[in-house]
Amino acid sequence: MSTYAQKKGFGATLWDYLTTVDHKKIAILYLIAGGFFFVVGGLEAVFIRIQLAVPNNDFVSAGLFNEIITMHGTTMIFLAAMPLVFAFMNAVMPLQIGARDVAFPFVNALGFWLFFFGGVFLNLSWFFDGAPDAGWTSYASLAMASKGHGVDFYVLGLQISGLGTLIGGINFLVTIINMRAPGMTYMRMPLFTWTTFVTSALILFAFPPLTVGLVLMMFDRMFGSNFFVTTMGGNTVIWEHLFWIFGHPEVYILILPAFGIFSEIFPMFSRKRLFGYSSMVFATVLIGFLGFMVWAHHMFTTGLGPVANAIFAVATMAIGVPTGIKIFNWLFTIWGGSVKFTTPMHWALAFIPSFLAGGVTGVMLAAAAADYQYHDTYFVVAHFHYVIVGGVVFAIFAGTHLYWPKMFGTMLNETLGKITFWLFFIGFHMTFFIQHFLGLWGMPRRVFTYLPGQGFETSNLISSIGAVFMSLAVIVMLYNIIMTSVKNVKVGNDPWGDGRTLEWALPSPPPFYNFKQLPLVRGLDAYWLEKMEGKKGMTPAEPLGDIHMPNSSFLPFVIAFGLFVAAFGALFNMDDKAWSVPVIIIGLLITFGAMFLRSVKDDHGFHIHKEELMEDDNDKGVKA
Amino acid sequence: MHAEEKLTHETWPAEPEKSTLEAKNKFLGFWFFLGGETVLFASLFATYLALKDKVPDTTHTLAKDLFDLPLTFVATMLLLTSSLTSVYAMYHMKNFNAKKMNLWLILTLLLGAAFLALEVYEFSHYVHEYHHTFTSSAFGSAFYTLVGFHGAHVAFGLLWITTLIVRNYNRGLDLYNAPKFYVASLYWHFIDVVWVFIFTVVYLMGMVG
């Protein structure tokens, strides 16, 4: 929050955030909204663990349990992990490449509001006769039979938020290609920028199949079509394919930015450049490519036949190679470095063994013949929590501590940060390690309870106690955030002292135009290079001149809101409600009207003049 | 160079669609969007191919009895020609001739509208003559979804280009609106690309059996 915002009242600040197109403020919006949904999804996880702590428990009913597991998965993937990753991409990537903003600031804001309204819509299902209950994969054979409106909320909510993600991905791609500072060649880009780039490409190609799948399900459930109705010639396997053609790249969409964050942390706190930079880039691209060739490994037991299973098994195992390259590069980066054990570094060091464990079980699951045994057991649950929590969530915690000063201008408390880490680390392994064995012993996933005397009691109890530790960790971190925000001790450009990339050359938080003069980039780790030569900051690549900035706009909010309204109409269409069609039309009119307004109203943005920039300098007492 | 600046024949750049940073971003972003659309339509094609001729019982019409060669041919010619007229429009855009550009764009719109009208007639023909509807079979659902998605793209293109023409009719070309016309024409060509595959895969292959 810049000094600029603090002078304003609450209403003005709220309006500022509702209309902002500044990537740094949008990052904060993503962080808040994603953090909120993370807590919601976390509470759902806690309810799951309470229910399963003891056999024959009746904490929740079977139906409610199905709703909770569905919403836990959906919320965590689409509404927590993705937006939190997007928060860091928005906050950091433009700074890392030396840009003043993203390529399409308006679209950036629109992407956020679409995600936000989609997420709110999905969660409103709790208040309208029931949440979705067909699992986060929402297989058509289950989803078509689901009573009530839960699955409809799922379909429409994800459609809206998916649209936001898609346009966000295009935005990042164009930004990285067109808006790099002078000298910032592709092979000088920080690894987090590289992973943002590959992730965005994956989003571009992975989200359309999801869009199509959701459209088909929407048509089937709300408008009487027969894609998944077998008696009319339909086929439910179509949904499985479309979902996983999206769903598998989706897990790489989550993990690649996590790799990017850790690839920033290791060199920073080992005070040593990243080992094997070009092989890291290569591995990232290769993982992105292979990510599209392996989706059917989620469907080995569907009965695709031995040929298809064999092809997808081999392709899946091939992903172990580039991932292995990365693991070794991180280890060699630490090797011989002067390691500083900061909170982000704690997470990064813990990430390697945790994620590796998830990777190893991944290769086990990729063996198609063996998968018949593991499928739909707790072994799978353990596997994907090891990669997603051990990889993505660790990275989100690490990134939160690492970039907090850059986003808010104040450091999170390191001691509390380390307490958060140890609580979470212990809790995580306690909850999920034992689940490997539960799976191998035969406990199926997605069951709402189990009987005593089957050997599941102790292990489930241990697992549930682990969840308590993780909850405590999150509470400690929230306390940390509140305390540091209240104290609000301002920090300088490079609070960690070891910043290597361009974002650490800027004030914390950066001014709204980021760079007064675009910096000249002379190599990888641009800021580190300058520091090593004894310079205070970057050499400018251009004379001080007017800066062109985009105008704020309320239209992104309106466009997203229109779809939110239309979704309610579509949802109740299957009940033959008289008002449903008018509501669809009104919603679409709001959306298209706002788009039309955007189209016909010229928006040339405004210029910050040279003189104002120089005054800024005098105010702050000249900081380069 | 500011986007809103008034330009003359002399100062009009060779590539007005890419002569400011905003324009370059728009150009690239739109191409990427088309990359995503490629996957979107491929998924719809895949679904159609999986569900082609999948009907609940033998009374339902199948692809080989449904389609009509002359009708498809006329529709194809209309859309292909509209692609050429939008090429002409961009030719005049590059030559800084707003009047002629608008003329060719209006021609494009007319051809597009004719195509859409033909499609509406075609659909109602199938519904009334063959009882081949959106809800009658999985084949019907897949057919109307694929071809209808394309039709919706045509309709959106018509609205978009109309808005552009009306908005910019009195102010001529500048570097702010030239990229908008350019990406709209890219979109229109892309619709045509999709149609080439629709008439081949859905109609022609449907008639072959």
Next chain:
Amino acid sequence: MANSQLNSGNPRVDIEYRRKKSAEEMKQQVVSFALMIFLTLIAFAAVAMKGASAWFVVPFILLLAAVQVVFQLYYFMHMKHKGHEAPSMFLYSGLLVGLITILAFTTIIWW
């Protein structure tokens, strides 16, 4: 803002040169349009002639469609021009993902 304007110092000469170049390009585009129409005619004719076997006609008309789309992309959408490296890379990546999807849906959906 980089401006890829062709420059000889004399604006008049530049305009003449550019006009001529666009006119040439327009000619190419008209020729490719004629070819596209021709390919379409062949495709329709191949189907209208009832004699030919489906094993020949289907790959043949798919090939014609592919050729026609190449014209559309490279001439009408200017992909043959410089500055289309990123667009072509992403278009072909999208095409690859799409074709794999189609391959899967035509082989392992029903069995």
